[in-house]
Amino acid sequence: MSLLPDQYDKYIRFFKFMMKYWNSDVFSYTEEKMANTETEIETESFDHSPEELADDLKSMGPTYVKLGQLLSTRPDLLPSPFLDALATLQDEVEIVDYQEIETIFKEELGVRISKAFASFEKEPLASASIGQVHRAVLHSGKIVAVKVQRPGIRKRFIEDLDTLMAISEKLETYSEMGRNYAIHSVIEELRYVLLKELDYTLEAQNLATLKKNLAEFEHMFIPAPILDYCSSKVLTMEFVEGGKITKVSPLKRLDISFEPLVDELVKSYLKQIIVDGFAHADPHPGNVYLTPENKIALMDLGMVAKFSNEMQEIILKLMIGLSNYDGSRVADILLSISEYDDKKDVSNFKKDVIRKTQENENARAKDLQTGRVLIKMNQMAAKEGIHIPVELNILGKILLNLDQIVAYLAPKYDVQQTVKDYVQLLMQQRMKENLKPENLMEVFLEMKELTENLPYRLNKFSELLADNKMKIQVDAIDEQRFTGAFQKVANRITAGLIIAALIIGAAMLVRVPSSWTIAGYPGFAFILFIIAAIIGLYLLYEILLKDESKKEK
Known part of the structure; x- marks a missing residue:
């Protein structure tokens, strides 16, 4: 995409921002520099504060405010104090x-x-x-x-997004950091989210x-x-009448028990995530109101999270593991859906997840923060080079906002017990769903296909076995590579023997008188020594330098 004259100001604004933060330790906060996740990160240790970053993004316009909100779901890119500042980022218009x-x-x-x-x-x-x-x-x-x-906002967003797409594409082409953190993918996701929200x-x-999905919850x-x-x-x-749920007066909280409301709020989100796969993705206090009838109202559905059936199953298992404080199980689930090098040692990650999970045991709502735990686990994974699916980042942000609401309305509420009980109920319902006639019909069709094909396959197997035509292919070693290495060894042994023969032959010829001499030695013997020396030096070069460099690769 070319840099059009009327877009110069957008590029200049962006590059001014990048000049300020490119070499900042905020964005150089990579896995190698990541602090111990067991302790809180001191914001004073950074050369720019979280509030300064939020204000700079806000000054650049609404597109960059949305970018900041999106970055708040990427703990692999930013330290936790900056994630918190960006999560509440709102522009003033x-x-x-x-x-x-x-x-x-x-x-x-x-x-x-x-x-x-x-x-x-x-x-x-x-x-x-x-x-x-x-x-x-x-x-x-x-x-x-x-x-x-707002008038013209769609055009402005699209222009800003086009600018960011062009820059991020160049960053991934010429910058290793851009490739490592998939900057272009982040901007693509921002474009997708924003165009939906528009x-x-x-x-x-x-x-x-x-x-429709939450019709069964009378307090929602x-x-x-x-x-x-x-x-x-x-x-x-x-x-929606009422006000922000975190602005409820202390007197009202003393006068009314909010535990039934909190109970429904937690269960409604578990249903959204695990059963429906369709959830309100931004339940920050500004989008959650308490009505005069003491109902919890959810607003601003411009941003929703969608979870596939497979991801719903994973989250169900994860929530069971977290509610049972089974850190080992939680670590195994996270690793099963993550991307990482098969040769990587994941023992440190497992140990950190087990510790973090056990810390939550016996904690109440005022201390328990399941969302923050998930985000911390994502940070642990990023530190170890393990890439957890983005859906779990979104889940962490949803639960983090819920934690704040629950802790404010009912500090003594036992969230984990509710999760454990309700998840078991959802599990039973899911099992009943699987026993529905339409689901059973699919199983019967699979069994029918297996039954029809099984006699033929068994007959074919026994026929091959009887004719001694059964072959088992084992891919244990690279046969071509093994043969090549063996051939190389044989060639070097042969070369060694030739060198030895040349040296012995030359030594014997030295004693034979000759009219043709080089430097006082018989000429033919001298040439044999030179040839032996050249072959010997080349063989030494192959062994000491080339083989060592291949080993490092």
Whole structure:
């Protein structure tokens, strides 16, 4: 991609940022320099503070704010204090004028705001990097929240993303660090997430899906989308009364037991992750409200996490291992889904995981942080050169936010016991699901295919065995390499014998008088000595230098 003149300012801003941080110990915080994960990292030891990095990204615009939020899920790239600072990164943006909001609404839905709603508050409730939220009332009397996308934001995001894609591609081509940390893949993931978040139609679908999935939890509230007033740039949904869940007054926490709510919150997320494979991926306190009816409301479904059936099984096993404080089992599960060199010694990683898992035993909500434990384990893995799937990073961030809410509302709540009991229940339900007729039919079809093919295969096997045509191929050694090495040894022995013969022959010829001499020696004998010396020196070079360099490779 060429550097267009109107994109110069974007490249200049990015390179100024990189000039500041490229040689900083923040981004040179590689596995070799990673501190002992048993102790907290001191932010004073870095030449830039976490808050400074967050402010620099914020000053570069909304795309870089989103990049910072994405980097907060990469403990293999940044130290934990910086991950925490980036996880709460929010940009400060100006309020969009009401006239522009009205114009966008009419362009998207073909109707004026005054016709669509009985009333519409011109002052926004909130203004974020992508959209602005207003309170409105439908003609039916229902109170709704209307989120309208900021004008020109889609174009700006795409331009910034194109710039980042071009730069990251060059970084991976010319920089070893860029290749090691897959910078281009990080930007590709950011592009995928942002383009999804820019489409409010998808967010409306996500709200409807999550509301249906969590219908069994009476204390959970998901605002339903008003589909008649939704488009790619406008999202209308039920209004959520109340406030941030971590802003509940101390008196209210003394007056009301929040344990039933916390219990449902934890179970609802376990169901989202393990059963549905579709989860609200950003449950930070700003997106989780407590309603006047004492229900927990989940908002902002622009970012969701999706887990495959295979990953759901892995997470189920992982949660069982964590709830039983079985560190050895947890380590084995993590290694089974990770990428690493088969020759790598993973004993240190196993030891660290076992210690970290056992530390959680007998801990209550105020001390227990399952999400932080998972993130710490990811850091341990990164230190050892083990690459854990990104889904577990997302899981760690989800649980980290839940830990904060649980610890605030019910400090004595036993999270691990709830996880253990509910996971067992989910396991039983999963087993029942597998016994459904449609699942059994698949098993029967597999058995039918095996039964049909088994007689033929047995007959073929016995026929080959009777005719002495059965062959077993064992790939134990590299036959070609072994033969080549053996041939090399034989050639060198032969060369040694030739050298010895040349030297002995030359020594015998020295005693024979000759009219042709070189330096006073018989000429033919002298030539034989020279040939023997050349062959001997070449053989010595092959043995001492070439063989040693191949051994190092």
